[in-house]
Amino acid sequence: xxxxxxxxxxxxxxxxxxxxxxxxxxxxxxxxxxxIPGIGARRAxxxxxxxxxKTLLTARKAGFSTIQVWVSGDIxxxxxxxxxxxxxxxxxxxxxxxxxxxxSNAFDxxxxxxxxxxxxxxxxxxxxxxxxxxxxxxxxxxxxxxLGPAVDGGYxxxxxxxxxxxxxxxxxxGRDSVFxxxxxxxxxxxxxxxxxxxxxxxxxIIDLLPYYRTMRTASVLN
Numbered sequence: 001x002x003x004x005x006x007x008x009x010x011x012x013x014x015x016x017x018x019x020x021x022x023x024x025x026x027x028x029x030x031x032x033x034x035x036i037p038g039i040g041a042r043r044a045x046x047x048x049x050x051x052x053x054k055t056l057l058t059a060r061k062a063g064f065s066t067i068q069v070w071v072s073g074d075i076x077x078x079x080x081x082x083x084x085x086x087x088x089x090x091x092x093x094x095x096x097x098x099x100x101x102x103x104s105n106a107f108d109x110x111x112x113x114x115x116x117x118x119x120x121x122x123x124x125x126x127x128x129x130x131x132x133x134x135x136x137x138x139x140x141x142x143x144x145x146x147l148g149p150a151v152d153g154g155y156x157x158x159x160x161x162x163x164x165x166x167x168x169x170x171x172x173x174g175r176d177s178v179f180x181x182x183x184x185x186x187x188x189x190x191x192x193x194x195x196x197x198x199x200x201x202x203x204x205i206i207d208l209l210p211y212y213r214t215m216r217t218a219s220v221l222n
């Protein structure tokens with residue numbers, strides 16, 4: 001048994017639920033691309049790193065003993081190595097043709113070891129650790145799926161205690177119909193669903209004003 005396998009098994013024995021954070025390798029010009037025309041590639045990359053750090057800090061308060069960061073791109077990037085050492089996270093490689101397939105594959109792998117899993121991105125600074133705790137509680141109380149709707153028509157969180165490829169099928173990722181299309185898939189599966197509070201995330205230039213306000217508030221409180 002490798003050290004990673006041993007850590008996974010220890011985590012699995014301590015918790016029935018895992019938290020998955022989906023993210024990309026921090027490559028200049030390849031993250032937060034919709035922000036680049038307004039603020040430039042370097043500032044967009046800086047915001048990306050700020051968002052991931054805030055997400056990890058929030059995640060650590062939510063009671064998950066296992067936090068996995070699922071990477072699209074170079075999993076051995078020095079940035080992720082530093083995060084792993086600092087936050088005691090597990091690094092996993094995303095695989096699949098599109099976002100839906102990558103999420104489905106990650107859930108298949110995780111749910112083979114854990115009774116439930118909660119998946120989030122790293123671009124939702126309005127996320128509260130109570131959202132994560134609430135999602136985990138719903139899954140423990142027999143909800144099949146938990147969704148956290150985003151203001152832009154997508155979702156910032158999805159939690160499952162079982163998976164089906166149909167859940168992620170025929171969805172146009174990046175559109176404002178993602179949440180509604182996902183709910184339609186859930187209805188077709190006849191699964192019991194719970195919803196969390198709506199949250200906003202950072203994808204467009206218009207999202208930067210509330211983001212800067214949030215960061216200033218956090219700075220003052222700390």
